[in-house]
Amino acid sequence: MELTQGTVNDLLAQLGPGDGYTYLPNDLNLQDLTHLLDSRYGAPRTLVLDGFTDPTVDESRGGALLVPFEDRAVTIRAWAYGNQWVGTGTARAPEGDERSVLVVAHREVPELLAVAPDKDEDVDWMERLRRITGWAQPAQRPDVDWAEVESRLGTALPSDYKRMVETFGKGAFDGYLDLNQEPWTDLREDGLLIWAGTEHEDLYSWRADGDEPDRWPVVVRSFDGEDVPFDCTAAEFVCRILIDPQHPFTMAGYFDTHWFMNYRESG
Incomplete structure (x- = not known):
């Protein structure tokens, strides 16, 4: 499967704006996908490596990306982008085989501060x-x-x-x-x-x-x-x-x- 930013757009569009995940085709190069996401979103946070979950992972650090896989995630890396988490890596499918995955989840962000305070306010x-x-x-x-x-x-x-x-x-x-x-x-x-x-x-x-x-x-x-x-x-x-x-x-x-x-x- 040839990977371009257009391909990434199509994959993300299939998942929609909410929470979702998909197992990726076997001929897709996961390293290439990771590099494309790097170029779009910057360096990722590693949530799971070789089956071990970072103990600091919580909702503020992309924990919602792991929910669909329960304890089956093998390696998952995550990017924060506005109000969305995007993750990719590998997880064991229900049948037991390890598959490449792409996953998205809603990211809670503080309510937007729409108006900057006046100059005379004491602001940190x-x-x-x-x-x-x-x-x-x-x-x-x-x-x-x-x-x-x-x-x-x-x-x-x-x-x-x-x-x-x-x-x-x-x-x-x-x-x-x-x-x-x-x-x-x-x-x-x-x-x-x-x-x-x-x-x-x-x-x-x-x-x-x-x-x-x-x-x-x-x-x-x-x-x-x-x-x-x-x-x-x-x-x-x-x-x-x-x-x-x-x-x-x-x-x-x-x-x-x-x-x-x-x-x-x-x-």
Whole structure:
């Protein structure tokens, strides 16, 4: 069976929007399917390996994908995508033979925070970002040596940015906004440090003025070289572009729910 992203679309469409699973044709290459899902959703979480289920698996980590197989799952990997879990791997069929499977399940995400709070509200923007993305995984990079990074860069860095990197790790919001694991210095001559970017070649930076990084404004260097300033922190900026349809760089029109695509396997 030849596998393309179109084939994957057809297989998922057969399962429908709710919970479902299917045993795959014997001539389908499971490794190729996994690679296609990787390219679409990012690195998966391993739920079951060689018949042993990760003891941390629960509803927030894709546990619903295992329900159809009871104790018959052999190897299952899972991807979070908006309000859906997608999984593939192998499981023993009722007759006892091991078969490749594709499975989907509903993913509970927090109620979308439709309106960003007013500027004068006291908001923990990182906690808000967790809620918007439905992030329930443990911190991905809790041991970053920020002292070394800041020494090498010659400057302290905003605390909310450091929390973002520690919490989410390497990946992209909505599979679109890539979070740099340390700031890029490509625009340093312009007084800018780049903390994120998009496939449309927009660069999200700070105007690194003064010795109070938590007060640095965000500056978007657009693909045409224009600089657009925003009086907010990096975490607030991400929250607002995810949920505010009026924001000039909004992503709210593209997705009904929001998530963080992690590029590293965490299971």
